Amino acid sequence: MKKIEQLSLNSDLLRAFVTIAEQGHLTLASERLNRTQSALSVQLKKLETGLNAKLFERRPKGMKLTPDGEKLLPIAQSVLADLFRAQSLFEHPLRGKVRVGIPDHYDDMIFETVLSDFGRSYPLLDIFVQSGCSAGFPAAIEGGQLDVAVVATPEPGASELLEIEANLWVESDTFDHDPGEPVPLAVLDRGCWWSRLPVALLSKQERAFNVKFKSESFSNLRCAIRAGLAIGVLPARAVQSGMRVARPERDLPQLPAMTQSLMVSPDAPPEITGAIATALRQGLVQGGGGA
Numbered sequence: 001m002k003k004i005e006q007l008s009l010n011s012d013l014l015r016a017f018v019t020i021a022e023q024g025h026l027t028l029a030s031e032r033l034n035r036t037q038s039a040l041s042v043q044l045k046k047l048e049t050g051l052n053a054k055l056f057e058r059r060p061k062g063m064k065l066t067p068d069g070e071k072l073l074p075i076a077q078s079v080l081a082d083l084f085r086a087q088s089l090f091e092h093p094l095r096g097k098v099r100v101g102i103p104d105h106y107d108d109m110i111f112e113t114v115l116s117d118f119g120r121s122y123p124l125l126d127i128f129v130q131s132g133c134s135a136g137f138p139a140a141i142e143g144g145q146l147d148v149a150v151v152a153t154p155e156p157g158a159s160e161l162l163e164i165e166a167n168l169w170v171e172s173d174t175f176d177h178d179p180g181e182p183v184p185l186a187v188l189d190r191g192c193w194w195s196r197l198p199v200a201l202l203s204k205q206e207r208a209f210n211v212k213f214k215s216e217s218f219s220n221l222r223c224a225i226r227a228g229l230a231i232g233v234l235p236a237r238a239v240q241s242g243m244r245v246a247r248p249e250r251d252l253p254q255l256p257a258m259t260q261s262l263m264v265s266p267d268a269p270p271e272i273t274g275a276i277a278t279a280l281r282q283g284l285v286q287g288g289g290g291a
Contacts, residue, residue: 009047009050009051011079011080011083012043013043013046013047013050014047014076014079014080015033015080016029016033016035016040016043016044016047017043017044017047017055017069017072017073017076018073018076018077018080019032019033020040020044020056020063021056021063021065021069021073022160022161022162022281023160023161024062024063024064024161025061025062025063026040026041026062026063044056051068051072053066053068053069053072054066054068054069055068055069055072056069077281077282078282080278081278081279081281081282084275084278095124095125096125096126096269096272097125097126097127097128098125098126098127098128098147098148098268098272098273098275098276099128099129099130099145099146099147099148100127100128100129100130100146100147100148100149100276100280101129101130101131101132101134101137101140101141101146101148101149101150101151102114102129102130102131102134102149102150102280103131103132103133103134103150103152103260104131104132104133104218104219105218105234105235105237105238106131106150106237114279114280114282114283118275118276118279121275121279122275125272125275127276130145130146130149133188133190133192133195134149134150134151134152135190135192135193135194137149137150137151137263138151138263141263141264141265144265144267146265147264147265147268147272147273147276148262148263148264148265148268148273148276148277148280149262149263150162150260150261150262150263150280151260151261151262151263152165152194152235152258152259152260153193153258153259153261154193154194154256154258154259155259159261159262159263159264160261160262160264160277161259161260161261161262162260162261162262162280162281162284163260163284164257164258164259164260165235165236165237165257165258165259165260166235166236166255166257166258167194167197167233167234167235167236167255167256167257167258168233168234168235168236168239168245168246168255169198169231169232169233169245169246169250169252169255170225170231170232170233170234170239170243170244170245170246171225171228171231171232171243171244171245171246171247172225172226172227172228172242172243172244173242173243173244174228175228175231175244177231177250179249179250179251181208182207182208182209182210183202183207183208183209183210183231183250183252184209184210184212184229184230184231185198185199185202185209185210185211185212185213185230185231185232186211186212186213186214186221186224186225186229186230186231186232187199187211187213187214187221187232187233188214188215188216188218188221189214189215189216190216194233194258197233197255197256198232198233199211201252201253201255202252202253204253205253207253212224212229212230213229213230213232218238221234222234222238222240222243225243226240226242226243231246231250231252233255235258260284262277262280262281264277
């Protein structure tokens with residue numbers, strides 16, 4: 001028998017694995033899939049046996065992917081997304097509109113992947129995208145202005161976890177600074193927790209700093225950093241060519257990570273929000289990390 005004929009993988013096993021990985025806990029995964037924990041455990045064991053690999057470590061606070069599990073996750077997500085698209089070819093096509101909120105530091109990284117793939121799969125569905133600071137997205141979801149949104153927060157919330165993204169002190173490749181002088185800063189002028197982060201951390205460290213650049217535009221912030229005007233804080237995905245992580249001798253304070261969560265309006269059509277949510281997850285997998 002050929003090796004491919006011996007494979008016991010199926011979409012249910014992969015879906016169980018992906019849901020456990022995304023939720024980080026067997027209880028949450030069972031609630032999401034409307035299955036018992038024992039049934040999910042059986043499916044996970046069957047998958048691990050079929051692959052001859054251990055995919056999770058069970059910890060007091062939940063399930064953590066092993067190195068083998070981390071290798072399987074993007075492949076499993078991609079397979080499920082392809083199966084979803086294949087099935088949609090022979091179903092009644094989705095019609096209507098979906099309003100999506102995406103943080104603006106994703107613009108160059110996943111917009112093209114998400115929108116082009118989604119547009120080809122659902123040509124009759126209108127997509128309205130709001131790009132900007134995600135701090136206002138939860139209120140927009142609650143107020144009915146958005147159907148689904150990616151929200152960046154310093155702490156995991158009740159929404160579905162998409163990824164945890166590192167924040168980095170970033171400077172130009174040619175940036176030079178006298179360590180005896182105040183730290184020159186480029187900051188976002190938005191008033192949210194993330195834009196206040198560099199000033200708050202340097203103040204707590206009692207480090208002298210000088211805000212050299214302020215802008216509400218994420219694109220302008222990157223331009224100022226790349227031009228060598230100042231040091232700034234960027235999510236890992238937003239680091240571009242011409243930038244580098246600030247040198248260790250700068251002795252800048254440690255930055256907390258940014259949690260990216262997916263919020264979905266309970267009043268929006270579930271088949272439409274489910275489709276765009278799948279596209280967003282897949283876009284993050286294909287988009288990769290920062291430079």
